[in-house]
Amino acid sequence: MGGRAEVKHCLFILSLFFCYATSAKTIHVGSSHPYKTVTAGLEAALAGDTVLVDAGHYKEKNLVINKRIFLIGINYPVLDGEKKYEIISIMADAVVVDGFKIIGSGISSLQDLSGIKIYDSKKVIVKNNILEDTFFGIYTQNGVDCTIENNRLISSSKGEQQNGNGIHCWKSEGMRIIGNQVTGHRDGIYLEFVTNSIIWRNTSIKNVRYGLHFMFSNDDTYVANVFSNNGSGVSVMFSQRIKMLSNYFEENWGDAAYGILLKEISDGYMEGNHFRKNTSAIYMEGANRILMKRNTFENNGWALKIQASCMDVVLEQNNFVGNTFDVGTNGSLVLNRFTNNYWDKYEGYDLDKDKIGDIPYRPVSMFSMIVEKYPTAMILFRTFITALLDKTEKILPSLTPENLKDTAPLMKKAF
Amino acid sequence: MTKIIKYVIADILRNRMVLVYTLFLLASSFTVFSLEDNSSKGLLSLLNIILIVVPLVSLIFSTIYVYNSAEFVELLVSQPLKRKSIWLSLFSGLAASLSIAFLIGAGIPLLIYQANMIGFTMIMVGIMLSIIFVSIALLATVNTRDKAKGIGVAVMLWLYFSLLFDGFVLFLLFQFADYPLEKPMIAVSALNPIDLSRILILLQLDVSAMMGYTGAVFKDFFGTSTGLIFSVTILFLWIALPVWFSTRQFNTKDL
Numbered sequence: 001m002g003g004r005a006e007v008k009h010c011l012f013i014l015s016l017f018f019c020y021a022t023s024a025k026t027i028h029v030g031s032s033h034p035y036k037t038v039t040a041g042l043e044a045a046l047a048g049d050t051v052l053v054d055a056g057h058y059k060e061k062n063l064v065i066n067k068r069i070f071l072i073g074i075n076y077p078v079l080d081g082e083k084k085y086e087i088i089s090i091m092a093d094a095v096v097v098d099g100f101k102i103i104g105s106g107i108s109s110l111q112d113l114s115g116i117k118i119y120d121s122k123k124v125i126v127k128n129n130i131l132e133d134t135f136f137g138i139y140t141q142n143g144v145d146c147t148i149e150n151n152r153l154i155s156s157s158k159g160e161q162q163n164g165n166g167i168h169c170w171k172s173e174g175m176r177i178i179g180n181q182v183t184g185h186r187d188g189i190y191l192e193f194v195t196n197s198i199i200w201r202n203t204s205i206k207n208v209r210y211g212l213h214f215m216f217s218n219d220d221t222y223v224a225n226v227f228s229n230n231g232s233g234v235s236v237m238f239s240q241r242i243k244m245l246s247n248y249f250e251e252n253w254g255d256a257a258y259g260i261l262l263k264e265i266s267d268g269y270m271e272g273n274h275f276r277k278n279t280s281a282i283y284m285e286g287a288n289r290i291l292m293k294r295n296t297f298e299n300n301g302w303a304l305k306i307q308a309s310c311m312d313v314v315l316e317q318n319n320f321v322g323n324t325f326d327v328g329t330n331g332s333l334v335l336n337r338f339t340n341n342y343w344d345k346y347e348g349y350d351l352d353k354d355k356i357g358d359i360p361y362r363p364v365s366m367f368s369m370i371v372e373k374y375p376t377a378m379i380l381f382r383t384f385i386t387a388l389l390d391k392t393e394k395i396l397p398s399l400t401p402e403n404l405k406d407t408a409p410l411m412k413k414a415f
Numbered sequence: 416m417t418k419i420i421k422y423v424i425a426d427i428l429r430n431r432m433v434l435v436y437t438l439f440l441l442a443s444s445f446t447v448f449s450l451e452d453n454s455s456k457g458l459l460s461l462l463n464i465i466l467i468v469v470p471l472v473s474l475i476f477s478t479i480y481v482y483n484s485a486e487f488v489e490l491l492v493s494q495p496l497k498r499k500s501i502w503l504s505l506f507s508g509l510a511a512s513l514s515i516a517f518l519i520g521a522g523i524p525l526l527i528y529q530a531n532m533i534g535f536t537m538i539m540v541g542i543m544l545s546i547i548f549v550s551i552a553l554l555a556t557v558n559t560r561d562k563a564k565g566i567g568v569a570v571m572l573w574l575y576f577s578l579l580f581d582g583f584v585l586f587l588l589f590q591f592a593d594y595p596l597e598k599p600m601i602a603v604s605a606l607n608p609i610d611l612s613r614i615l616i617l618l619q620l621d622v623s624a625m626m627g628y629t630g631a632v633f634k635d636f637f638g639t640s641t642g643l644i645f646s647v648t649i650l651f652l653w654i655a656l657p658v659w660f661s662t663r664q665f666n667t668k669d670l
Contacts, residue, residue, distance in 0.1 A: 374592050
């Protein structure tokens with residue numbers, strides 16, 4: 001008896017599915033189809049429909065998607081904002097925008113005009129799009145569980161004011177930002193009040209200001225991204241429980257450019273990142289409880305600038321190779337711990353052959369303290385007299401912080 | 416004149432001092448490159464050799480050589496030869512042999528291990544420094560008759576250029592820390608050929624650190640072609656001026 005009722009029940013649900021599935025239409029848009037414009041196609045579509053757009057050049061002003069629609073471009077149809085409009089505004093849940101070439105949005109700092117903007121929506125997917133010369137690229141406000149994947153964003157404007165951020169998320173949650181390429185924007189990826197999100201395999205290169213910039217964004221994970229050649233490197237502030245794994249920070253050159261600037265970051269974890277050829281690879285200010293493990297610092301001006309305001313930062317098993325200065329600091333207070341790192345400038349010995357140096361390594365040189373105070377002294381770098389000063393300081397530390405040392409430096413590279 | 420130069424070079428080679436110098440450079444360059452696991456550390460050691468050993472050897476060797484060949488110079492002066500050409504051949508002979516010694520001793524290892532802009536700059540700078548300190552040595556010897564005193568002056572000059580001058584600059588930096596000193600520093604660096612050479616190499620070697628604000632001022636100057644022309648001109652002046660002064664004094668010197 002009960003069994004039969006269940007079967008009936010199941011059939012009912014199945015038939016519901018069928019009705020549902022058959023009710024979803026596919027609408028073609030293009031010069032050879034009844035719907036000539038995307039706007040017309042979107043108007044005709046109901047929630048759950050797919051709108052397929054043929055290749056072509058569409059000047060549609062502002063496309064508003066307020067239904068659950070799959071908007072899919074075939075061979076990258078061009079949506080042109082004519083430098084006046086926001087191009088796609090998404091105002092419904094579970095919308096998909098896939099395969100468009102979006103060019104020339106308007107520029108307005110008042111409205112933050114964007115190529116694609118997601119308003120207060122859940123589970124929106126924006127993927128495989130090419131955005132050229134948009135003010136903001138892909139903008140999310142109040143988004144939940146949205147995916148931004150495999151998009152290519154290129155901006156060619158120069159000034160910071162004429163240029164918005166590539167991928168900009170504000171007050172969002174559970175974002176997945178994966179495999180995007182951002183070039184020439186103000187900030188490559190900008191996150192503010194974004195939580196529980198993953199930023200994976202993006203490349204952010206040659207942006208005007210920061211490659212990655214986030215604030216008040218807790219519990220996010222950054223994996224295998226490349227940030228290189230950005231105007232001021234990467235700057236991250238006021239965030240907690242950030243994980244950064246296997247990212248590349250490269251060639252950020254300039255006095256205020258940092259491989260990564262960590263300001264007021266707490267409970268962070270950084271592992272397997274590569275810092276190469278930055279003026280300052282890491283600059284830390286007010287950073288607390290951060291564990292840095294198995295990172296590579298190579299050919300940087302300063303591998304680490306750690307201000308006295310940092311606390312409980314632990315560095316272990318990192319490789320420091322070919323950096324001009326290993327560590328710079330601004331005070332004598334040290335509440336951080338260095339252990340088991342490999343320093344190529346270490347001159348100690350290992351008598352008991354346990355692969356750990358028998359005498360501690362002091363990564364802060366006298367001269368780096370002098371340069372910190374008197375930057376012009378850089379012109380005397382590598383002179384005989386500064387080498388002498390460094391040597392005497394190594395024997396009798398007076399200016400450099402007594403406690404800033406690696407008590408167990410490795411004799412060979414950590415990995 | 417070429418005959419005298421040839422004779423001077425032959426005499427220097429017979430001396431074996433230059434040969435030892437060449438072998439020392441060769442041995443130390445190969446050692447620093449093969450001992451260190453990354454070649455940038457080897458470069459740093461070599462940089463120290465270039466900036467400290469090369470000027471020292473050039474200065475002391477040239478001074479001693481000029482004093483030792485005083486009798487030979489007197490003999491030449493008694494011949495129908497211009498004093499100017501005698502002095503210049505002495506200079507050319509010394510400069511040529513020390514440059515060749517450097518080229519073989521440090522140039523070959525550099526070309527083997529670092530055949531790039533850094534290596535090339537180092538070779539150029541090393542040769543320039545060898546010649547500059549020969550010319551400074553000649554100026555020192557022509558002014559002091561006593562051999563011991565002359566060698567003392569040479570040592571003092573080396574100490575001044577490689578240590579005291581930088582100490583003095585450091586002192587100035589501390590004293591005038593409140594003022595923008597970047598541009599004056601460029602002018603000050605022209606007063607010491609060792610400093611100028613060091614900066615030229617640093618711009619290749621520590622380019623990441625040099626991109627900081629102050630460094631960038633230096634890089635914006637020395638890194639451009641104008642800056643390069645400026646520094647090379649200054650280095651040539653460091654060769655030409657002492658030679659010119661010493662020739663003038665040798666012309667009127669009472670031997």
